[in-house]
Amino acid sequence: MYNIRKITKDLTWLGASDHRLALFENIYPIPHGISYNSYLLNDEKTVLFDTVDSSVRRQFFENLQYALNGKKLDFAVIHHMEPDHCAELSELLRIYPQTKIVCNAQTQKMIAQFFELNLPNEQFILIKDGDCLNIGKHTLNFIAAPMVHWPEVMMTYDSCDKILFSADAFGTFGALNGNIFADEVSFEKDYLDEARRYYTNIVGKYGLQVQNVLKKAAALDIKTICPLHGFIWRDNLNYFIDKYTKWATYEPEDKAVIIVYGSIYGNTYDAASVLATKLAEDGIKNIKMYDVSKTHASYIISEAFRVSTIVLAAPTYNGGIFVNMENTLRDLVAHNLQNRRFAIMDNGTWAALAGKQMKDMLTPLKNCSFIEPTISVKSSLKKEQITQIEALAKEIENNL
Numbered sequence: 001m002y003n004i005r006k007i008t009k010d011l012t013w014l015g016a017s018d019h020r021l022a023l024f025e026n027i028y029p030i031p032h033g034i035s036y037n038s039y040l041l042n043d044e045k046t047v048l049f050d051t052v053d054s055s056v057r058r059q060f061f062e063n064l065q066y067a068l069n070g071k072k073l074d075f076a077v078i079h080h081m082e083p084d085h086c087a088e089l090s091e092l093l094r095i096y097p098q099t100k101i102v103c104n105a106q107t108q109k110m111i112a113q114f115f116e117l118n119l120p121n122e123q124f125i126l127i128k129d130g131d132c133l134n135i136g137k138h139t140l141n142f143i144a145a146p147m148v149h150w151p152e153v154m155m156t157y158d159s160c161d162k163i164l165f166s167a168d169a170f171g172t173f174g175a176l177n178g179n180i181f182a183d184e185v186s187f188e189k190d191y192l193d194e195a196r197r198y199y200t201n202i203v204g205k206y207g208l209q210v211q212n213v214l215k216k217a218a219a220l221d222i223k224t225i226c227p228l229h230g231f232i233w234r235d236n237l238n239y240f241i242d243k244y245t246k247w248a249t250y251e252p253e254d255k256a257v258i259i260v261y262g263s264i265y266g267n268t269y270d271a272a273s274v275l276a277t278k279l280a281e282d283g284i285k286n287i288k289m290y291d292v293s294k295t296h297a298s299y300i301i302s303e304a305f306r307v308s309t310i311v312l313a314a315p316t317y318n319g320g321i322f323v324n325m326e327n328t329l330r331d332l333v334a335h336n337l338q339n340r341r342f343a344i345m346d347n348g349t350w351a352a353l354a355g356k357q358m359k360d361m362l363t364p365l366k367n368c369s370f371i372e373p374t375i376s377v378k379s380s381l382k383k384e385q386i387t388q389i390e391a392l393a394k395e396i397e398n399n400l
C-alpha cells in the first residue's frame, strides 16, 4: 500500500524505512533501523529527488505511482550516487523511460559505472554549482557539496518554498515511524546520539567540506531541510545547524570525559575504573566508560566527537596495542578527530608498550594534546600508584 506524507502543498515524502537491516553500509549497527528518503515536487513539471535503497523498492514505487496521480515524471534529480539512494535509478528509468536525469558530470559518469544503461546524452540535464532549473512556480538552485559524502554530491535549494534538499547532510540513523518531522519526536532525547553517530562516522572525516557547505547554506533563507535519511526539519533548524557546525569544526559539544578501555582479565579495567571514581569524587559528572571489546567503534567515534577529554586504557598485546583498542584508534584517526585532550593508561606484565604506541597513533591528529602523567600498570594496579591516578585525575579536571 502507498504510504506517503505531504510536506508542503507541492512536496510529498515518498520514503520508506528498513527495520530489518542489521548493519548500515555493512559496517554500522542500526538497532533502530534506517530510513531512505525520496521526495516528489509537483509543479508544471514533476521532479523526483533521488530514489531509495533496493530493500524498500516495492514501497517506493507504490508511493511514486500514487503521488504522480497519472502525471508523467519529468525529472529525476540525483544528489548522490551511493546505492542507498540511487540503487533504483535503473528500475525508475525502465518504468518512466522519458524521465530526464538532472545531475552533474561526475554523477553522469558514475551512473555509467553502476549501470549498463547506455543512456543517450539527451536524457541528461547536466548542471553545475550555481545552475538553476525552473519547473513552473518553483525554481531549483543546485549547490555542489563535494565529499559530503562522495565527490559528486550536490544539494538543491527550492527558492519558492525555501526548502533545502541536503543529501546525506542532516541525516539520522533510525527508521521513521509515522513521524517524519523532527518536531514530531523528542529528537534530543531519542535521536541526537544516533544523528551524531551517523554524521561522525559517515562524513566526520570531511569537516572542512561540510563547513564549506554550511557557509553556502548560511546565505540562503532556509525554512525546511529535507535530508536523505531520518527526519525533515521545519522547526528550530538552528538547533541542528549548530550541532553540525560543532561537529564539522571538531569542537566538543560537552566538557566531559569518556574512558575507553580494553581489558583482557580485568586489571586494566580496574585501573581505569579507579580513575573514574577519583574523577567522580572530585565532582566530574556524566563520566562514560566504554569497553572496546563490547562497543562498536562507531559509538566510540561518536562519543569522541561529543566530549573534550578521552582517556584510553589498554594492555600490551603481541608487543603492540590490545587489538580491539588498536582497531578503534585506527578508525578514530581515520575520522580526522581534532582539538581533543587524551590521557593514556597502559598495562604490561613484562613489557608495557601500548601507551607509547597509542600516543604515536594519535600524534598526527590536529591540535590534540596529552594529559600527563601517563599511567603504566605492571599486571595490576598497586596502592603506590593511587597517587599517580589522583594526579592524572587532577590534570584532567584542570584541563576540562
Ligand code: FEO
Pocket: 080, 082, 084, 085, 149, 150, 168, 228, 229
Ligand atoms: Fe546515504 Fe552516502 O549515502
